[in-house]
Amino acid sequence: MKAHDALYIDGAWRPAASAETLAVLNPVDEQVVGHVPAGGAEDVDAAVRAARAALPGWAATPPAERAAYLGAIRDGLRERAAEIAATVTAELGAPAKIADLVHTRLPIAVADSYAELAATHSFEEKVGNSVVYSEPVGVVGAITPWNYPLHQIVAKVAPALAAGCTVVVKPAEDTPLTAQLFAEIVDAAGLPAGVFNLVTGLGPVAGQALAEHAGVDLVSFTGSTAVGRRIGAVAGGAVKRVALELGGKSANVILPSADLAKAVSVGIANVMANSGQTCSAWTRMLVPAARYEEAVALAAEAAAKYVPGERLGPLVSARQQERVRGYIEKGVEEGARLVAGGAEAPLETGYYVSPTVFADVTPGMTIAQEEIFGPVVSILRYEDEADALAIANGTPYGLGGAVWGEPEEAVAFARRLDTGQVDINGGRFNPLAPFGGYKQSGVGRELGAHGLAEYLQTKSLQF
Structure with a gap:
């Protein structure tokens, strides 16, 4: 037009x-x-x-x-x-x-x-x-x-x-x-x-x-x-x-009973859609310690499919690109392990950021607390369900989230999340359901x- x-x-x-x-x-x-x-x-x-x-x-x-x-x-x-x-x-x-x-x-x-x-x-x-x-x-x-x-x-x-x-x-x-x-x-x-x-x-x-x-x-x-x-x-x-x-800092909680490959793949896709520029994106992936490295490898593999300029679009502006690259640099500085992507611009022209996955992220890190608004996923390990719940609820935000696992168990966990909406095992977005958040x-x-x-x-x- x-x-x-x-x-x-x-x-x-x-x-x-x-x-x-x-x-x-x-x-x-x-x-x-x-x-x-x-x-x-x-x-x-x-x-x-x-x-x-x-x-x-x-x-x-x-x-x-x-x-x-x-x-x-x-x-x-x-x-x-x-x-x-x-x-x-x-x-x-x-x-x-x-x-x-x-x-x-x-x-x-x-x-x-x-x-x-x-x-x-x-x-x-x-x-x-x-x-x-x-x-x-x-x-x-x-x-x-x-x-x-x-x-x-x-x-x-x-x-x-x-x-x-x-x-x-x-x-x-x-x-x-x-x-x-x-x-x-x-x-x-x-x-x-x-x-x-x-x-x-x-x-x-x-x-x-x-x-x-x-x-x-x-x-x-x-x-x-x-x-x-x-x-x-x-x-x-x-x-x-x-x-x-x-804003949001939604948790993608993968319970031990979950289909790990599907949960990781859909979780990465959720963040990469719209280049991570979604307030309710599941930017924190919570994985049981026993399957942590398996999930990290799956996430890196899934992220590689989002090629900048093809499947992954740019960020909206140069200002936004710099902001997201700054968060990636902060993640590295604070000790997170970069397993995909990074702060380097993948293309000479356009406001692109590489699909980025961090492992060894701890709950107090900046990238686990603040909204990045870019194609960046932080993978956190948890020891048991109580630990997972504390991590999931441990941010100022409460907009979206996801839980994967045996249905009854997943729903019980979702009911305890301090967030406005939760997708169970990849539940589809419903335009008739209320959308909005808890807390900030x-x-x-x-x-x-x-x-x-x-x-x-x-x-x-x-x-």
């Missing part, structure tokens, strides 16, 4: 207050693929005002009509699927297969689920002598990340619209072209002016202005825990609702009925 030199506000593409623009780079060849406006506080204010003006009419729109609009958005996503995949590849560097299967099909499934939920959800219930209504929370400020540029927008916008909220989206500055393409699809779906608005710009400028705006009733943010803390503090001061989907991995849930609830507030009428 061709980049828009405008913002989408109040149902139309209009110029930003400033002539400043942001360059969008292709992380594969480091070439500029487009420019978008660097929106600022004035643009955010215009978008929020448009959303607030549109709120009464949209909130009063019958749920079945809101569902029909969401169905039109879903159909638009389907019709332009090839273009979406190509755009994600151009600005994120995702290999074509991942761009199609994950970055394009998943948002379509999520949009479809909310088209159905909007039509079937009960927005009122009788409780004793009361009627309890679920009403839209109001104007939503959605600040989205670059790692899943369309999915993260749809996962916020679809439930917000289903609930009767109006929305202002500030997409990540690294991947704004996908967001503009989504705005085109929303425009073609014919939503009333002001219901959906898009302001491109820098996080510390446009994002901060949106989070702080008095006209925003709920801030939904996906990104780093550090930025999430700042947004939470601002929202708390204003007594404003937040939904925060933040966030506040609130996305997807399905739980995701819809984030955008609703309750009113009781007593008779």
